[in-house]
Amino acid sequence: MAPQSRAVQRIASAREVERETDEASRSERQGPRGPLDSAPVTRLRETRIRDNVWVWTLGGETMATSYGANCTAVLGWDAVLLVDPFITPAHARRVERALREKTSLPLRHVVLTHHHTDHALGAGWFAARGKEVVAHRACRDRMGVEHPGLVFSRRCEPEVADLFRDAEPYLPSRTFEEGLTLDLGGTRARIIHPGHNHTPGDAVVHLLAESVVVCGDLVSNGYHVNYEDAKVKNLERGLETLRALGAGAYVPGHGPTGGIELLDAQARYHREVREAVLREANADAALDRVRTVFPDHLLGAVLPSALAAWRSSEQSPDS
Numbered sequence: 096m097a098p099q100s101r102a103v104q105r106i107a108s109a110r111e112v113e114r115e116t117d118e119a120s121r122s123e124r125q126g127p128r129g130p131l132d133s134a135p136v137t138r139l140r141e142t143r144i145r146d147n148v149w150v151w152t153l154g155g156e157t158m159a160t161s162y163g164a165n166c167t168a169v170l171g172w173d174a175v176l177l178v179d180p181f182i183t184p185a186h187a188r189r190v191e192r193a194l195r196e197k198t199s200l201p202l203r204h205v206v207l208t209h210h211h212t213d214h215a216l217g218a219g220w221f222a223a224r225g226k227e228v229v230a231h232r233a234c235r236d237r238m239g240v241e242h243p244g245l246v247f248s249r250r251c252e253p254e255v256a257d258l259f260r261d262a263e264p265y266l267p268s269r270t271f272e273e274g275l276t277l278d279l280g281g282t283r284a285r286i287i288h289p290g291h292n293h294t295p296g297d298a299v300v301h302l303l304a305e306s307v308v309v310c311g312d313l314v315s316n317g318y319h320v321n322y323e324d325a326k327v328k329n330l331e332r333g334l335e336t337l338r339a340l341g342a343g344a345y346v347p348g349h350g351p352t353g354g355i356e357l358l359d360a361q362a363r364y365h366r367e368v369r370e371a372v373l374r375e376a377n378a379d380a381a382l383d384r385v386r387t388v389f390p391d392h393l394l395g396a397v398l399p400s401a402l403a404a405w406r407s408s409e410q411s412p413d414s
């Protein structure tokens with residue numbers, strides 16, 4: 096049984112409660128404000144998956160909604176841990192306000208599952224306020240190489256310039272190689288590096304007492320996979336690592352939380368993409384085949400790079 100923080104307001108019997116919060120109006124009276132906080136915004140959707148664990152998403156598949164990524168909060172008796180607070184400080188502030196509706200306990204750790212900006216860049220808001228940001232060493236390295244240029248280029252794009260106006264490149268303050276355990280008082284989070292799967296610096300968060308795993312983009316539920324930094328031959332093994340943890344709930348990087356069936360579905364997706372690359376005569380035919388099998392996966396722009404990753408993997412035994 097997960098510990099119940101004194102500061103957590105109990106929600107009647109339902110184990111899982113989903114609700115939508117209108118942050119646009121709430122931001123008028125709560126929390127620190129900054130650019131964009133008064134702009135019309137997409138609703139922040141909240142799912143309570145345990146008494147002390149919440150998942151938020153803005154849904155959708157654009158930068159304005161952090162590509163529908165998930166942000167997870169865990170409350171212990173002493174402190175709060177956040178995972179992947181979205182793509183910009185404006186989004187992170189919305190998470191902060193939603194969190195403050197639940198508890199006044201201090202935010203002690205922000206964990207990044209990998210360096211992709213929809214998971215890592217928003218945490219700069221907390222880093223700038225002295226909060227500890229935890230990431231794998233390779234995640235930190237890639238942030239240092241990629242984020243300054245990405246922030247600069249997005250500030251130059253008229254459609255998203257406002258969103259990134261106060262985004263700043265930063266580096267995590269604490270790194271690890273194999274893993275580490277974080278104590279929140281009454282509950283602990285094991286941070287595990289599953290090897291190079293989705294990216295070189297992947298981390299997954301195992302909440303032992305809650306039987307929850309926060310998977311980052313090792314798992315996407317009903318959403319495409321961005322393979323551009325993946326080591327595709329390790330993906331199956333990464334899913335087996337998650338399966339071996341035997342959790343009751345898996346929080347994917349994108350899409351709704353589920354059980355172990357999410358891992359099966361993800362393995363099938365990888366297999367189908369690989370088969371399409373190997374069996375179809377050209378890229379268009381392969382794309383058509385994947386779209387036919389997964390019509391709802393918001394395949395968008397990343398599928399061509401996905402096929403390229405699998406094709407180069409087949410040609411190079413080390414990739």
Ligand SMILES: [Zn+2]
Nearest residue numbers: 209211312321
């Ligand atoms: Zn990613």
